[in-house]
Every structure is written in structure tokens, then in C-alpha cells.
Amino acid sequence: MAGDPKFFPLRGIANSPDGGAGVVGATDPQGYSVSGDVRTADLLTRAGIAHVYDGVGCTSDPVLSGIKANGDPLYPVQIDDATGTVCGKGANFKYNTGAFLVPSTLPSDAVIIAANGGSDYLYVPSHQATIVTSMVTALQARKQYGAIFVRSTYGAIPGTMSLKDIKVEGVTRDSPPTPDIIVSFDWNDTAVTGSNAAVPGTEYESAQNNRGMHGSFSPIDVHNTLVAGGPDFKTAFQDTYPTGNVDVAPTAAYLLGLSLPQANGRILKEALRGQTVSYTVTPSSTKVGPVTLPMVCNPDDVACASPATETTYSMTLTTKTLVMDNNTSVTYFDKAKATRQ
Amino acid sequence: MKWKPRWSLVTTWALACALGKTAFAEPTTLDWEVAFPVESAARDVHLDAHFVGSDGAAHRLQLWRHGNEFLHRRTDDVLDLFLRQAGRKGGYAYRMLDHRRRVSMDVSRNQLYRIGVFSDWFGLAHVLDRPKTEFAVREVLPLPKERLKDCSWRLLVRGNKQAQDHTRVCWSAKWGLPMAIRVRGAKGEWIEQFSADRVEEISPSADGLALPPVPDGYASFDAGNEIDPKEGD
Helix, strand or coil: CCCCCCCCCCEEEECCCCCCCCEEEEECCCCECCCCEECHHHHHHHCCCCEEECCECCECCCCCCCECCCCCECCCCEECCCCCCCCCCCCCCEECECCECCCCCCCCCEEEEEECCCEEEEECCCCCHHHHHHHHHHHHCECCEEEEEECHHHCCCCCCEEHHHHCCCCCCCECCECCCEEEEECEECCCCCCCCCCCCCEECEECCCCCCCCCCCCHHHHCCCCCCCCCCECCCCCCCCCCCHHHHHHHHHHHCCCCCCCCCCCCCHHHECCCCCCCEEEEEEEEEEEEECCCCECCCCCCCCCCCCCCEEEEEEEEEEEECCCCCEEEEEEEEEEEEC | CCCCCCHHHHHHHHHHHHHHHHHHCCCCEECHHHHCCCCCCCCEEEEEEEEECCCCCEEEEEEEEECCCEEEEEECCCEEEEEEECCCCCCEEEEEEECCCCEEEEEEHHHHHHCCCCCCHHHHHCCCCCCCCCEEEEECCCCCCCCCCCCEEEEEEEECCCCEEEEEEEEECCCCEEEEEEEECCCCCEEEEEEEEEEEECCCCCCCCCCCCCCCCCEEEEHHHHHCCCCCC
């Protein structure tokens, strides 16, 4: 997890003056990430969205919330007062971003953020289209964010695709509801840091949950790993066809002799003993945009005091369609990338 | 010539206007807090009610509410849900006991919101969800012929002009609870969804308003810890 090194250069680890744990050192192209954590509730609030909640209190994340090229923290440490007015965690509590806890009664224009790591789910419980379009513009304007998918009920919002395009918009339901927006954080699938030199790929991520995460729309995250073993599977076999989570259930059902006709995925026959298949795979890309934005904000400038030179946003969704022997097909999400120019 | 009072015409006109106003007046729109007040409701309450679930079947709901601090709901003697006020700004700790599956599940309200489950104290403790989408509350005119004890009828209209659903709620300010909820059917009829069978004041909880222990033999899951071990309350 790391931001763009142009704004947040990698840094080495220096000795602590008091002999304790290491501290952030000087810039070093072979060094470690000191950025990437993004708190969407903070940025959307700064963008003028009135009532944003992520259900989290004050956070203290002085390094990974970003250390700028000049060495300044993107979010300077703040100290709560003697009564803990801001954070409710006692006197003089140190924090970087404030509390965005859910109030007892939601305002009618509330926005709720489910921070998943490489992507955020944004809910507008009132489903007000004006709020959704305002948030889309705010996300497109900030380089920390990548591809944006919006609930189909809002129609075509420029520079976005529908959640239906990636098959994550289920039957309309109240609890848990389909998000109004799913936004991937921006990623770089070739970037390396001192901690991931052997496996390239970095991305921004949600700030408040560092216990693993659900990945972005980067091919590094999407091309994940499935290991299968057992009497029905070939040994030492590497499956080069596109596959996805949706294939696990139909494959397991097939091995158990069960029928699963409603499944979105397919049986991974190519991985099963005694099976030989010949499938065709066709990649496809769809681009939306460019849309012209009032301004684009650099990630090291949360106040957007000095807008970036870029003025447009577009995004591209890449899929792979696998056609099987019986002419049925499954289309797999491959990656989604935003571009600002 | 016999004098004929002219005022009779005026009176008739005025009377017609008055009657017309009564007969055709738009029902008053009410704020949520005015329509469904809870401020003066009894603090410690037990409710025994039945309702029609999303499965179309009748279910029993029991509820024990202690102020804004503690709630215990029991559904069909199968599910127990406990809420205890915790943290700041509307924070609540939830413990659900599923007796059929012998499972205990812990989570907080903030964490539920973070996974898109918008659960509120009002909806659980006062058995009426405040709609998150567009809504209006109006007086019910004319009043239903059937009079229920301790409650006043309100009309809750959810949605916009294109798609609305109408619900009648007989709200008891005394208990901070609906005594009856009815939804409008396809033919305009009112279908009972909820009915309070018994409401009574109870003694303040003697057990310190604590969440109950997990029963022996139950699997215990801390969903909150799965969502975020650094809960921000």
C-alpha cells in the first residue's frame, strides 16, 4: 500500500534519537512507503458533502496518511483538549483525522462509508441523486481514487459505469443494501517499494482498517490465488484460464453431485482429472469519459489549494470473456483504471 | 310585505364553507418528533405484540426497554437481541442470541453501518423505523371507526409521487410505541401488520443493564472484531 511516490517519496528507516524503534528517515528510491492511507470521510467533508460518516472515531495515522516530499506530514498531529471534546478519548489525545461516528438520528442528506481497503462502498440512504453526483465529482477530482461504479438507478453519470456492468448490483433490498457508489482507490501495478520488490503493485487504501483488506480494481488484486487439492483435481496444474470467486460454488457443487443452475460462475473443468477443454478467451475494454472537472486535486494537497494541471477524468474497464465448449460464456472482471489528463 | 332575513343566505354560505373546509381539508403534515413522540414515554416498558413478518407469517415480539440505555427484544422465543448504550454519539453494543442455531453474535451499531446495515435505536426500541428515504407523516382523516386505547392514528407515506406506500400507525405517546400498524393493500384496504397485545410498566432492570452472558454451549462470534478490532467509539 503506497501513494504516488511523486507526491510521497519512499523513505528509509532512521535510528530513533532515543535509541528506541526506528523512525521515518530520508527519501530513498529503494525505501518504504510512507503514504497510501486515505480517509474518504475526511476528503468528502472537505469537498463540501455535509454529513459523511464512516463509523470511526479519531484516527492516529501520522505516517501512512502521508509524508510529503518536503517531509511535512499530510495530516499534522493534532491534540485534543483537556476534556476530549473532539475525540472523546480523554485529555490531550493525539490524532490526525477527527471522528466521523454515526449520529443517533441520521440527517436526511447523510452519506455512509463502508471502508473496505482497496475500495470504498458509499451509501446514500436517502438515494438523493444530487448527493451522488456531487460525490462522483469529488472523487473524480481527487487522484487518490480510481474507477467509479454507480447504482444503475441513477442513470448515466458522466465518467462512471454502472454497478450492473460488473455484476455487483443485486436484487434491490434494504438490508444490506446495494451501495450507491463503489470506488476503487487508484493503483499502480508496476510500482515497487522496499517491502514488495519481488511482487510489484501498490495502491491507496482506506485509512482505518489495517487488518488485511479487500483489494482494489488493480490486476494485481484481481488476479488472486485459488489453490485446490483433492482426488478430483489434477496435480501440479496451473490454470491459465480466467477464473473467479463465482466459480468456486459451481465447482464444489459439481464435485458433490449437486446441481447449481442459478450460478453465475462455471465449473473449473480444466482443473479436474480426466477433463480436457478448449476454451477461447477474448479481452475487451470499455472506456467512459473524458469528463471535464472544475479542478483536479493532488493527493498531497487535501485542501486543494493548488489544483493540479490535469482537468479531465476518464475510466476504462477491462474484462475477459471465456467461451466454453458448449458455447456458453462467463465474463470476468479484469481491471478498472482511471486516467486524469 | 313580509321581511325575509337576508342573513340566512349568508349563514348558509358560511356554513357550507365551514363544512367544506372540514370535509375537504388537507390533513396536517407533522414532523416525525411531533407525530411519534417518545420524550414523555414511560421509561421502563414491556411490550407483548404480534406482527406479520416478511415471510407472511405471524410472529410474536416481546420487548423490554429501559430508557435509552438498554433494550431486549425477543422474537418467537427463537431470537433474543440486546442493545446497550455504549460509546459516544448514538453508539450501541448489540448481542444477538440465536437459540435455534445456538449462536451468539456481538457487533456495534457503528460497525453495522460500516457494512451497510442501517440499524437505529428508534426502530428497534420504538418498533417504528424512521425512513431513510423521502417520507411524510400526516394526520389520519377521517379517523378510523375503530378506536384503540392510548394511541392516535398517523399516516406515514414513504416514497415520492411516482411510488408511494402508505402505512397507518396508531402511536402511543404514553408508551413510545405503536399500538397498531396497518399497511394499505392493493385494493385500498388496511391490512394489519402489527398489534400490541399488552403493554405495561416494569421495574428498572436489576441486573445493571448489562448484556447477558453467552449461554453455555453457544458458539460466540465477535463480528465487530472481524470488521475492525480498533472500534472507534
